[in-house]
Amino acid sequence: MRIPPELAETLAVVVDEGSLDAAARRLHVTPSAVSQRIKTLEEELGRVVLVRSRPVRPTEAGAAIVRLARQSALLEHDALAALGVDEEGAALVSVPLAVNADSLATWFLEPLARLRERHPVVFELHRDDQDFTAGLLESGTVMGAVTSRATPVAGCRVSTLGVMRYEAVATPEYRARWLVDGVTAKALEAAPLVDFDRRDDLQSQWLTAQGADAASPPRSYVPASNDFASAIKLGLGWGLLPSFQSEAELADGRLVRLGGPPVDVPLYWQQWNLRSPLLDAIAVELVAEGRRVLAAMPPG
Template sequence: MVAFTPEQLATLSAILDEGTFDGAARRLHVTASAVSQRIKAMELTAGQILVERSNPVRLTAAGDVVLRYARQVELLQQDTARELGRAASDGGVVTVPVAVNADSLATWFLEAASLLYEVTGVEAVFDIHRDDQDHTAELLRSGAVMAAVTSASQAVQGCSVTSLGRMRYRAVCSPSFAQRFLDERASVESLGSAPVVNFDRKDQIQRQFFRDYTGRSLRSPRHYVPTSADYARAVVFGMGWGMLPEQQCAAEIDQGVLLDLAPEHPIDIALYWQRWNLTSPTLDAVSSVVESVAREQLR
């Protein structure tokens, strides 16, 4: 049986969080040499390389497996300490690493996080990893997070999955943009040559909308604006057209600040909550408030 000490597991977590052996050493109040020796001992025990010595460090596939175990042990230790009325290692507050897509962060997820203590009485701090909803499950699979808002309906191995609802997106642009770049009807077909705003290189929703509506590939000039609030502002300012969550654009459409280019053709993205299939009061509490707020905010 492969066995690691608590100190070794904490060291692996610290290396990933800090990105370097020196950073992990500072966090753990030991020398960098001690960190290196612990990792080497873990690799001897596992019989495999766990950490790629890059800058920042990266975990191998075997390292991801051990990291996930380390995170689960840490969570169980913190839960146990809290239930026994004893201070956890960080002063009694449990750290909850989660992966969330940017639009959920900008619209509903932070409300859920803010309600955790009020609703459940659980004191925790969130370590939020932002990524596209199509990719957040990878962070869960790697062990970097214990739960994720994701578009993946199939459960990651060792996890459970719950439907949260659907986030509705609308194709919108400013009136000035429509006057400059689109035909008199501001038709979707005319978007094919007009500038589009993408969140980042992973963002495919504008392509999906245009292909679904017209049957053609979108080959427009692209802006990249990688924060949700600034993305919305870029569309409002007329830099390009884009797909905005209904929660971010409904008022602007009503006020005439934005034009809904295809009112009958929104894009609905199904979202799911995936979490470790692990008995944990902390993780149960987080899941409870996330699912409750999502039911209210999502379709």
């Protein structure tokens, strides 16, 4: 059995774009042509590769085909580079990566900019919680990911980045209003806090460590890293910020620490275990930057 490259590429584009109509526009063909290619692929494989939901999503078999299409595009880029094809005139290869919001807002983009100066590449970034980015690797959606998962995803290799350390902070005015008698469990259960979204459990972890009921406090949800930090700095509530986003304000008194132990989130870089000069260059740049700016991983 052979998988026609054009059909695999079409499936990957459909998954990327979310619908057959959007994929048709990108491929400059009709939606019926896209539908026929997917049907032909399914007939040749003898299995369904696409769930026609909104947006569409690949089946387990489809995810394997998408992964193949992405790997083929990457290897084609590497082969052209090895043949000495002029990189300035080469088509830009798109590399999908997954990253957690706080890394994206602080240290992740600078190494990508350096890579873009040296390679004909563009990046499609998928932002998700570090506990969930590994799933995007498993599905074939991305080629590499910043993740909290130390165990390699099947078919991937892993490198240690370091620890993102979070401290509980608030404005002095907020503390004077809501925590006037001290940062006690009772006061924390009534004091408003800021969560990133409903999957964010950092504030709940810290509350539990203080002996407070993590379900009690009223919450604001601000699902963007820089805006989340701004909400805390404007006094909407207390929250946990990495030093990247709080050190200046802590130094000049615009924020104060609420005490308690910091919350450390270990981060790792995982990528497909595919020997590709481009993917390896991306890993070298990102791992070096992560290790430079993040706290060292504790021993053991």
